[in-house]
Amino acid sequence: MEQEKIYRSLPVKFTADQVSQFSDDLAEGVAKLVAIEDEKKQVASDYKSRIEALQAEVKRLARYVTQKQEFQQVECRMMLDHPKHGVKTLIRTDTGEVAAEETMTPADRQMVINLEADTVN
Known part of the structure; x- marks a missing residue:
């Protein structure tokens, strides 16, 4: 088998x-x-x-x-008593545009007095 x-x-x-x-x-x-x-x-x-x-x-x-x-940070000039007395104007040096206008503070007025005193001396 x-x-x-x-x-x-x-x-x-x-x-x-x-x-x-x-x-x-x-x-x-x-x-x-x-x-x-x-x-x-x-x-x-x-x-x-x-x-x-x-x-x-x-x-x-x-x-x-x-x-x-x-x-961006842009170079500017601050003009005191401009365009009129008691006003400060921020002007961009790159475009000449007015960036801001503000009423002058007492500290700003003191700066004007100090600048005028420096130019007299």
Whole structure:
């Protein structure tokens, strides 16, 4: 009588050498996985920084387009008693435009007195 060959999935015990090799492979796989996850985090962080920088630039440009101006430090001259007595006028030196006119304060009047005294001496 001839025996028929059949195959079944049955447990097969690993040798100590096989288990040792699997342990080494597992440790190597975990190390590679951690390294790749760290690399992914770094790349994501880099992209986040680049995106934030571009968002800031876009917001700045949108503000310029919307407001059609920005505040900058501009050199000005303060003229006392100009255009009339008791008024001080702030004039932009870049355009010659009047930036502001205000009523002179007592401190401003003292400056006029001091300036006049300096020119007399």
